[in-house]
Amino acid sequence: MPGSAKIRKVFEGVATRQQMFRMFDRHAQRPSRWDDDAAALYAGEWFQISETDHDYMFEILPPLWIRGAMFAMREYLTGSVTSVFFALRIDGRIRYFHGYCDLSDRASTEEMRRAIMEREAGPARAMTREERLDHIWSSTADAYRGYAGKDWPDSCCGRRVVVLYSGAGEAFWKRLDKLSDHEIAAELPVHLRHLPSTIAA
Known part of the structure; x- marks a missing residue:
């Protein structure tokens, strides 16, 4: 490797x-x-x-x-x-x-x-989409994150998943890499939600 x-x-x-x-x-x-x-x-x-x-x-x-x-x-x-x-x-x-x-x-x-x-380096703070997803994963308690298993479609098995909540307050699991921009913003701490995006190196 x-x-x-x-x-x-x-x-x-x-x-x-x-x-x-x-x-x-x-x-x-x-x-x-x-x-x-x-x-x-x-x-x-x-x-x-x-x-x-x-x-x-x-x-x-x-x-x-x-x-x-x-x-x-x-x-x-x-x-x-x-x-x-x-x-x-x-x-x-x-x-x-x-x-x-x-x-x-x-x-x-x-x-x-x-x-x-x-x-x-430099004064500007920004985050790529991948950095936002990794921050969410790093910050989420083990009980609310995991890996898709046999109950998921074969294409999802082994992918990272997190718990989200619907507008009615019901919990559901979703693939981390499939979170929408709105869902990502909701999962980030307030001080990180509005940082500009940057292009991944």
Whole structure:
């Protein structure tokens, strides 16, 4: 899989410690959790964390390695994918990030660092449709998100699904990637609903 991971932001804003730990395993509910190599699901995901949580993760275990302003966790999540933490100077201030990198690809950490800096540089805030969907997935409690199973059409099996509510207050499941713009806006926090769209890299 070297060179194949799509680098993507999966949460808007600075994650709290609770959110950080939940996002470490965003795909825990996948039906094939114990049967497949999940490297492709995780590799390339990143989000911002606080300085306190960056330092906390540094102190949990001796890092696998330290290279300048980044370090890798000694324990691998799956295959050759592990957590890499970054302290990056962006627009004159240090910000902190977590990303999943596939260390079988020697360039993955530098590609992640460069992608984060490019995405976060500049004063304008914006979100792609995919970033909005990933934020909703990252923010939704496990009881209200999951994966389509045998009760869904074959074309939907294994796709991410979330609970929505009708105008009458009735709950129903819908594929995450099929949410309308109106449904996406309703699921996002108020402060993110009106951010402009941006073209995915």
